[in-house]
Amino acid sequence: MWKIGIVDDDRAVLQGIRKAIPWDELNAEWAGEASNGEEGLEMIASASPDIVITDLYMPVMNGLDMIEQLRKNTGYSGKVIILSGYSDFEYARQALRLNVSDYLSKPISLPTLKSVLNEAISDLEEREEMRMKQDELLQKLQLYEPFVEKEWVKSAAAGALLQSGLQSEIPEPYRYWTDHDHTVIGIELVYDQRAAKLSLPDWSLLRFAISNMACEITQAAFPRFDHTDLHTNRSVIIIHHDRTEPAERVRQRLEQLGVRLIDCVRNYLKLKIRIGIGERKSCIRDIGISTEEAFRAIDVTSRPAVPEHELYFYSAQEPGNAEAKSPVRPVKLYLELAGAIRTSQEHQAQTIIRNYMKRLEQEGGITKPYVSMLAGELWGIIAFAFYETGTVVDDIFPYDGITREMAKLQRPSELAEWLITKIGLVFGSREWGGNGKHRQAVDFMIEYIHEHYAEDLTLGGLADKVYISRNYLSMIFKNMTGETFNNYLTRVRVEKARELLMEKNALVYEVAEKVGYKNVPYFSTVFKKFTGMNPTELVK
Template sequence: MWKIAIIDDERQVLKGMKSAIPWDELGAEWAGEAMNGEDGLEVIRRTLPDIVITDLYMPVMSGLDMMERLRKEGFQGKIIILSGYSDFEHARQALRFQVTDYVSKPISLPTLKSILGKVIQELEAEEEKRIRQWELEFKMTLYEPFVEKEWVRSAAVGTLDSAYRDSMRLPPAYQYWQERRHVTVGIELIRDERAKCLSVSDWNLFRFAVSNIACEVTRRMFPDLEYTELHSTRALLIIHPGAEQQEQLEYRLDELGIRLTDSIGSYLKLVTRIGIGGVKNCWTRLSDSTEEAFRAMDQTDLRSASGHEVYRYRESSGSGAPVKVALFPVKFSYKLAAAMKASQETEAHDLVLDYITEMKKQEGISQGYVQMLGSELWGIIAYSLYESGFVLDDLFTNDLIAKEISGLVVPDQLASWLMDKISKICSSRQWKGSSKHRQVVDFMTSYIHEHYAEELTLAELSDKVFISRNHLSIIFKNITGETFNNYLTRVRIEKARELLMERNMLVYEVAERVGYRNIPYFSTLFKKITGMNPTELIKN
């Protein structure tokens, strides 16, 4: 509640004001009183009221002197002057201390209510602004690591907005990029017979293990690096080598490729292919190195280590035979995954059509190649959705997908099949959700309605349904269309509205009954959702 202190040397004024102010209606409470500026100063220091109503002419210390001391000490509350004299000079001086209003005695009850109501509205607006600012700062702090991670990935695949491809826009942690050279190393997990049997969740675990192994192996040779995921079978190392000679650097990069394939194969029993892009002097050309790294994998003549699937891009390699098909341009794979995560059906359709149209321009595309592309593209889609908390097993079984892919013969069939699947997925994610997820969310909403007055957190519920907090957050948003916190707030405010309409409880009692100890924050949320503050609802 908003705290109000009254400072006046007339005891009758203090008594009259204290009884005349409609405390409950305003959502306010009495903080203290004093009969001179010096005592008033102590009361205000002790109680920190939101609003001070003060006279100017008082013994021991005047109202002006008291205000001057308060402002010098940093007091931010609202000050209303209630004086028996219409003194322009004092009013002018009072403006220096950010006085909210200057009223002459005697003051009528309607005028007093009007002034206090206006001041409290200002306080509520300022409180809401502070809350929004705090939430923004908190979110920025919370999401900063994810924003930076996404920035690195965008810079590496070439989707970074042109406005950010500027040294002045480099995040602080990556300022050193300006002084270094850069080279990317692509890692592709091969779907051999064993890998094809892995579920999407198994792939997720293996990818996590691959990232740990890759970073540990690489850091022994190149201390400055970043690692980023691309999609279900691809990942990328961004390395910033020192000033060593080109020939020595190429030798060390080849050696790194060998160690990566050996380590991942030894620990995880997964077959990998490593592609090494060209060295770039400017970080804005990172995406060129990335495309070169994965393009190199498709050209057997660029193999740089006998007995290992390690390929290094060479500038002079263009004279050889052209590659039949550029398997998956990195930017295409990244955009397709992003479109599926965002349930952007049209965007995903356009990407697939453009890709298949480009592929059809080349000759000699076999049935086996079409089916291989179908399998890989389905892997990109399935994993991207898994990252968003949506498992495709509830819609399409592995056996069904394998059977349908085996029936694909030409690129046009592949395009039609993919677009049909994309439409069904987007429709399902938008309107239905999975049956298992629906059961989880039904439990959550029931629990919220039963325990809304308690300190509820998503982490607490995640323990009850045995799903990670982040995964549960995505599931809840997909099914209900709103976040867990928004839903909880809406339930609480709706219950508060019912209690207020019964007129059996004061505003602060209702706030506490529905789970809010901070009354101003409750009032701000109430007005945001209902369009009026609690006192207005009661009045109307």
């Protein structure tokens, strides 16, 4: 409801205007009245009316002086309407300078008063609507700010940052990077027999579990670090260490960290990972090179590993590395390709593939086994990117058929056309339901679940955060993840509970509380349903 205040030294005018205003029709209420400018300032300060109707010629302080103090000293932004018994051009000019909404002469007819107030209220409504839109936009920007920052970290890891090097480009939480050296640890989840049997939802949860484990272990060894997933089975940890720390000491600490990561993933998750460690870089723009080196160390099977572990260090001094050409940056390629698919940019995805394969053709020396390996890796990235948008490519292309087709590919150009054809068929199929806005909402929900699983999460609460109705959001989430919101939340909680139980540092009821369950019997029932065992079996 809009509030209207009146300032006039004539009591009859005050009472007459108050009676004449159609309050209910305007959805307005009386805010207060005053008989001069000084009283008017006090009334406006206490009642905060949206509209002030004021006379000009008044004792103590006239109307223009009051308006000037309102605008300059108090920042009053409401509507001011002058109602004067005199038509004075100079006063009208000054009123215009003070952003007065209207200048009316007494006496005023009821239709004119109603029309002027209607116009003022209409302007206020438009202003309020604009303010609400701006507030909503600000909330959304604040909501997605963490995702923007995480994408910046991913871009840094992939070597995709802009080249200007301006300090202002670095998000505030990462400004300290400029005072540290950086080393990238590349983590690759191996597709062994157990991993090959996993469904995409299980694969997604395992990535989440490995991410949690990597962060917890790294935190103890290197307090300053960032972890980010790159695609399907690869992620990186960017270590930020003191520039004065000796290289040999850093290498020893990195080796200890890598060995512990490999052992923990093997013992707790029964999965196998390979770890490559790039060289130390002093410039943020070179972090992407360290990432390439980390995965090159993994890919070169002839490189010696740390005894009994698949942990490899890259070194430019090793044979063949010093003379190696500049990397084609496949990590950046994979990141851009997955991003194009997630955002429904079919043409962009095709261009990325063609350009990359063309470069491989030009470099020469590409063998058929390498093409097969690359085909498998790219197809995995493409399949997972489509899965993140709610499309299961295995439902469109049987896995056995894809494997046979990949085995026949011999040249990068053949691989390019094969991938482009498959992508086109998926985009054109009825299975494709990608939507950028919906994808952002579901991405936010998944990230929020992973970070707040121990809290009392509801679909309605998240619907309020992403500005989508509860029922519609439920449908979007199910379409894009293949699971209901409650089922996905439960799976995340159970996965985290399993990690905590296997550490054997907490009792069952303590673990239940840590993952969001207050009822221990119910927690045990849910845990057994998802894992096939009772939680007590893991703490023995």
